[in-house]
Amino acid sequence: MAAVVEAKNITKAFGGVKAVDDVTVSVEAGEIHAVVGENGAGKSTLMRILSGIEFPDSGQVMVEGKEIENSAKDSIDAGISLVHQELSLVPEMTVAENIYLGGFPTSAGFTKRKEMKKFAQETLDEIGVQVDIDERISRLSVALRQFVEIARAIARKPKVLILDEPTASLTPAETDYLLSMLERLAKQGLAIIYISHRIPEVFRLCHNVTILRDGKLVYVSEIKKTTPQEVINQMVGRELKLDLESRRDAKPGDVVLSAVGIKAPGVNDVDLEVRAGEIVGLGGLVGAGRTELIRAIIGADNKTAGNVHITVDGKRQQITSYMSAMRNGVAYVPEERRVDGLAMTMSVTDNVYLPNRKDLAASGVINPAKAAKVAKELADRVGLRPPEIKREAGQYSGGNQQKIVIAKWLHKRPSFVVLDEPTRGVDVGAKAEIHRLVKELADQGTAVLVVSSDLPELLELSDVIHVVRDGKIMGTLDGAKADEKQVMGLAAGEKLVEA
Amino acid sequence: MTQQDTIQLGGGELSLWGKIKLTIARRTEGRGVALLAIILTVALLTEPLVFTAYQVTLGRIALIGLVALGLTAVILMGQLDLSVASTLAASGVVLAIIPDLTLGIIAALLTGLLVGAINAFGVAIIGINSFIWTLGMLFFLRGVALVISNEAPVKLTNADAGIAFGQPLIGPITPRILIFILVFIAIQVFVSRVKMGREFYAVGGNPQAAKDAGIPVKRRIFTGFMISGFVSALAGVINTLERTAADPIAGSTVLLASFAAAIIGGNYLKGGRGSIVGTLIGAGALGVLQVTLTLSGVQVPVQQIFIGLVLLLAVTTDPNNLRAVLSSIRSARSSRVKVQKPASEPNKSTAS
Amino acid sequence: MSKNEPITQINAMAQAPEEQPKQKSRRGVEWFAENGIFVFTAVLILSAAIFVDGFASLQNITDVFHRAAPIGIVAVGMTFVVISGNYLDLSVVAQVATAAVIMIAVSNEYGYFAAVLAAMLAALIYAIVNGVAVGYFKANAVIVTLSTTYVGLGLLRLLSGGSIFFGPPDGALAQFGAGKLGPVPYSALVLVAMTLILAFVLNRTNFGFTVRSFGINERATRLGGTNTGLVIIGAFLVTSLSAMIAGFVLAAFSNTAVSAMSTGYDFQALAAIIVGGTSVFGGKGSVLRTLLGVIFVSVLSNVLVLLNIGFGYQQMALGVLIALAVTVDALARRAGKK
Incomplete structure (x- = not known):
């Protein structure tokens, strides 16, 4: 099966230091692919490149075999949707409006509120999150905001969904739900890139794992063929020259x-x-x-x-x-x-x-x-x-x-x-x-x-x-x-x- | 799959009382409503005439409120427009010095739009703080008004039209009140139903998110300032017509009152939160306050003191600021409250 | 840790090495922002002396000093509020008039000592109300001082009944107001003294230090063990005391006082501060530069008066001047960041 998204030989340097160094990752439809690494290993930079927020110094990003230009809009149009680690919602707008921020359905300039609410409700139903779509974001819990972020990404009908530490602010029950939701989405054919430090989650959810260390790709494996101990060893990786x-x-x-x-x-x-x-x-x-x-x-x-x-x-x-x-x-x-x-x-x-x-x-x-x-x-x-x-x-x-x-x-x-x-x-x-x-x-x-x-x-x-x-x-x-x-x-x- | 199919996080069925509480909690106009209630009660007890002479009261609310409505569009984006009062004065003079009434009105309104565009240019393009930039505009326009009026009030050429303009149309509704209501409806619809207007909240609430979502932030800032400029100019036109003359130094209390109305109405100065309805309520409260004071025979300075105090109260009791102040007080106090643990227990968490 | 700071950016920062230390290249606009005022003031004075009839006369120079002194005293004091990053104190208009009216009205009845005490009390109240609202309640300084202006002017008009107060023609105040040292009136000497004192306070005291450092980095200043609320109150207090002294000087000069006597001081003082090169973004600036700005603005309006250019044009000129100065400041900042 062909890869839905493929990042080929991506290199990105910030002032001389390579944050991402010749990394290649590819993900197929229905696959959940974990990208793990220590803080500063280059995961977030790689994801920002995939979603068109940063431009790589060299290498290319392909979606279904077509290279995409590097702009956030192109990435979204091509079907890559990033759920930000930081929250990028507008606090005083409603759930429905945030899901459609920047792309309200309109007729003659007027927002079609009924339509917008209907779509928003459908999107939330699709991921099974019950929340009042007329509620303002500022009145929601951090966990709920995280789910609204995900709904927003899903509403763009992406082919690839990238999540960056989505469970950081969730309780175990909420995390549990999020993981089963992602499994369900993957079964429907969505390709998912899952960035996390949390090894148990990775082992429960993902099919494959890519490990970055100091900007370089050091390890790729099917989850079934590896162990948590091995993953942690690879993340830490360096020779222990504890002096x-x-x-x-x-x-x-x-x-x-x-x-x-x-x-x-x-x-x-x-x-x-x-x-x-x-x-x-x-x-x-x-x-x-x-x-x-x-x-x-x-x-x-x-x-x-x-x-x-x-x-x-x-x-x-x-x-x-x-x-x-x-x-x-x-x-x-x-x-x-x-x-x-x-x-x-x-x-x-x-x-x-x-x-x-x-x-x-x-x-x-x-x-x-x-x-x-x-x-x-x-x-x-x-x-x-x-x-x-x-x-x-x-x-x-x-x-x-x-x-x-x-x-x-x-x-x-x-x-x-x-x-x-x-x-x-x-x-x-x-x-x-x-x-x-x-x-x-x-x-x-x-x-x-x-x-x-x-x-x-x-x-x-x-x-x-x-x-x-x-x-x-x-x-x-x-x-x-x-x-x-x-x-x-x-x-x-x-x-x-x-x- | 054994996992649950949905997850419920908050919300759920509510009782009627719960729904009412929810609706209240969602609104931003709380302080404005409270002030209005207090002022109405006091007015009812001391000067019931405020309600019998409702035409006067409505006219006063329209006077304060009109400029505040335009201002709200700018405040929603986290900007300020201090030049509103001077725009009012300058456009009023522009109307009066042009003999032809229609041409004069058009020129006056264009003045407002131009002022708004220059304000937006300084803020969005050059990147200057809107307080300072529009403060410069305030003084510049005051100068313009003085220059083109030769530093004296200018009589309207077509005074009959002005007198006719001051007459009620239907019942107590003078053209001023009618225009105020229309502008209120227009801006209310704009920021609540029109895509561009809704996006003002995004620009003020989270500019980075707005930009990321593809909202043209700078263009929205231009639109907001031009609304504010246009509405101020409209207020200047109305003033000149009603008084059949234009005063180049008109509108000095307008600045204060319009800010007070917008801020007490729940519009957050850093942007992103507030409503046009709130501004209306704020203007209502201040209008009734002014008329009550006037009818009680209180001197003009006392009115200024009251409006000034309302503004000071409004700007210091912003819920966000208050919350921060209260939380630091609470934190200092929490240290003094004993924790339910033996406070002195050595080696508890230090592994050795 | 800032809650708004995007975490990915922090990660990116962690990987990215620090940007190269900024080269000390003096870009044109930066040089202009720093030193333009010296050139302009010199050119203005020179050309006024050559081309404007009556500018170089002794009488006119005394006149410029007389007009510049109260505005200048307000401006050097208000520089503290601007440097602390709180834009300005609009309520100086009310404060100057209050001090002037108190000076004459109270001294007529109870003598100068009581008048000074009463004026100081008023200044203290202004400083505390403005400072607490801005420093502790984090309210916007422009709006706060706008409201205290109206409350203050309203109270003044109410209490004074809107009437004009006259001092005794041979009183000590009137004599001070008319006094001169050569062509230089005493009021201008007060301005110079205030400038020197405040320059010392800003540059050489711990209080002045925290005002400057607050304007540059509020959070680092707080973490350096500063009660930042008190710093703000202090900055407003300096402004209030200066406005009070300006009120005394103004009252002495005209030997009369009325609530409307200081209209426009807010803006002229701000113009002087900004034109002098103090940044409205806070942190950068000095009291001596403000004095230079005061000279520039006063000479400019004097020239406009001598050339028979109306008050309206003067207002427009000030507005344009401020717009230009803040634009240069903003562009210089942008150039400095690159």
Whole structure:
């Protein structure tokens, strides 16, 4: 049977790094094809190319043997429909209108509402989702919105349906329903590409699996001929060259951070402790709720329940807001440094000055010489290159920008440091330096909490690893003994593999 | 296959009361209705004349409401048009300085369309914040009105036509009220039934999604600003005809009142949420308020204070903003509430 | 983490290496946005001196100073609100008039000290209402200050009965208003002093620092341990206090006060700020540049008056000036992003 959709030798680079490297995938009618890989393996880029949102540097996308030009409209016309990972619905329009957004049936400019509602209802009936089509999206649950997204994709009568992590926000019952719905659609002849980290789902649903790693295709197999263990091995893949030399000897002291019963959007009742001189790693997949968890702990976002305490010099203080967290020596290196971390058009000195201004100028009047001296010291300490503290932060490369963000907090000698994806988008050299800094902090007795989707990094740094999934800690591993497969297994929803 | 065939997520059969509650929850006009109810009650108790002299009241609502209706089209897309009052003044003067009435009306309305197009150009093409760009337009047009009127009110050449225009057509319905009702119906139908108008909500609510779905966002912005410009010009024409003269500095309270009407009527300033009906309700509330105050013999400054307060209240009590404020208060408080767990239990989640 | 941020894009960012550090190439439009005002002011003054009769006279220069001073004081103060990324404070119109009326009406009865106290109280109320609504309730600054303008003017008209207040002709206020140092009236010295003080506050104090950094990146500023609501209130307070001093200066100059005396100050101040090169997008700008913008705008309107060009044309000119300045600013930003 001929392939409905075929991506041939697709290559796409972003500024020199190949996000997708010579990947070929083909899917037949009625087939459900899984594309799996770690965060950043290139899955989403590949799907964006298939759906015409991105253009490949080389290679072609064929639908039923015909090459399609690369535009979103061409892809849709050719029968490729993408269900976005992010929600692309209009909150204040009704379900029916969202299903037909941009293509309302009209006569003389007027929307044919009856017709639109009838079609929308038919589409929803087809996928078996009962929802009031006159309800506005903003009043629907996240799960229901996900189903409306799918209805919207189905309404275009596609030949190929691409779903990117569709179950991320669904309960088990809803996930169950979604999977059986996709099985039904495939039986009717739809080709489905299913992107997921969740191995059990892949094994229940899919016929074939393609594994990407670092942009390259590393493994293709029929599901029947492989095992979950094999898939996880291939996802992680790289030679385990865990350098034991690079691990430090942890001597954890007293508990510095204790968080109990934390609840927040995306976080479901988590307890967490971090001791002085200890690096605790939070592993898991993108969207597992790790960022939400740490932001709720330090008060950067609102939490709905829970207590957080910081103990410094034997004094136990409650953290009720981000300001109180800062007063008690919490330092936060956020995930999105361009948005949360740095004022890009301010100088390095100014960026470093921001969190330290009360220390450096108790009277409120800035002493530029002092500010510059401190900035210079910190720039040297983190190895900023070039160490020109008058330069705008935005003129530095990603790795150096991250060093500036870390430098901001070093002056205060924080008691508890939280780093969210500290080396994302950072070159190898800067990565090693950032790792050195983090270890140095812990050696000096600071309590450190690191969120990382980069498994080798997590394993190298952490003394204890908590793996988070669906806003909960699914398992806790000893950092010295854990391996990538165990972390990935927990993160992807497999049982803990016996080591 | 043993799997269930459908999945029900929310919804389901509702009792009558449930349906009523659902309908209320779906609407955005809540604050406007509440304000209208309060004002009507107070008016009923203190100045029942407001209801006997309903022609005056209706006329006042039409005066405030007309500009607000056009403005709503722009606000739905998350933009603002601060130039509405100056457009009203300038187009009124344009009408008065042209001797031929028909030609004058056409020229005045074209002025409004042109202003709308220039506003949209700055916002959609150059990419300037609509508050600042239309604020510039506000002052520019005030200058234009002063220049073409020689800085003095201009008498309408055909004053008889103006006087005739002010007379009621049927019952209490003057042409102004009739035009207001027609414009209300036209814009209401436009944003609720016409494809282009419905898409305003998409442009304001999720611009990226709108673009991805193939909606020409920039063209919609042009349409919205031109509606606003045209309706403001129409209000200017009506004012000039009714007063048989054009005042180049007319409409200073129109700006305030029309924004107050649109915002208290539930139109979200960041776009995507609101309704024309809400604007109507808001205009109704403000109109009754003004007439009540006038009839009570309250001075003009007091009226300004009241309308200003309504606008301040409207813009600070937007449900979305309030929710964020309340949630941060709740979060700070939640920390102080004891959790149902032993708070000090070492080694609980740390594996060792 | 932003809920709106498309997750796929984050993934793409993770794979894509950081874009190359921006080259410091000075594109024409960027240079123009930064330095155009210096050239224009110089050209304007020079050509006015050469071609416009009566411009270079001592009397006229004093006149320009007199007119520029109150608007300039408002503008240097309002620069704080603009730099904090909150567009502008329209209510300065009401605030200037309120301060002027209080100054004369209250001092006639109770003396200057009471008048200053009362005016400060009024300024504080304005700052708190505007600042809380914008900083804590996240309401749109333009709409908030539009409404406080009307409430404030309404209250002023109500309380003052719409009447004009006169100060005693030989009072200290009147003497200050008429006082000069050479051709420079005291009011202009107040403007210069305010500019220097506010430039110091903006550039060399922690408060000014947070105003600037808030305008560039609100979230990073909050995560740097700043109570951002207080920063906004502070920015509005600086504006309110400046408007108050402008009101005093205005009252001193004319020795009268009436509720309608400061019409158009909102817009002229904004024009001066934007023309001076402070960005309406927030973050970028300075008080000294605003002073330059004030000089430009004041000289321009003086020239228009001398050339017998009507008030309407002046308004149009200001409108066009703002449109041009924001366009240049927007284009420069776009060029800077590429």
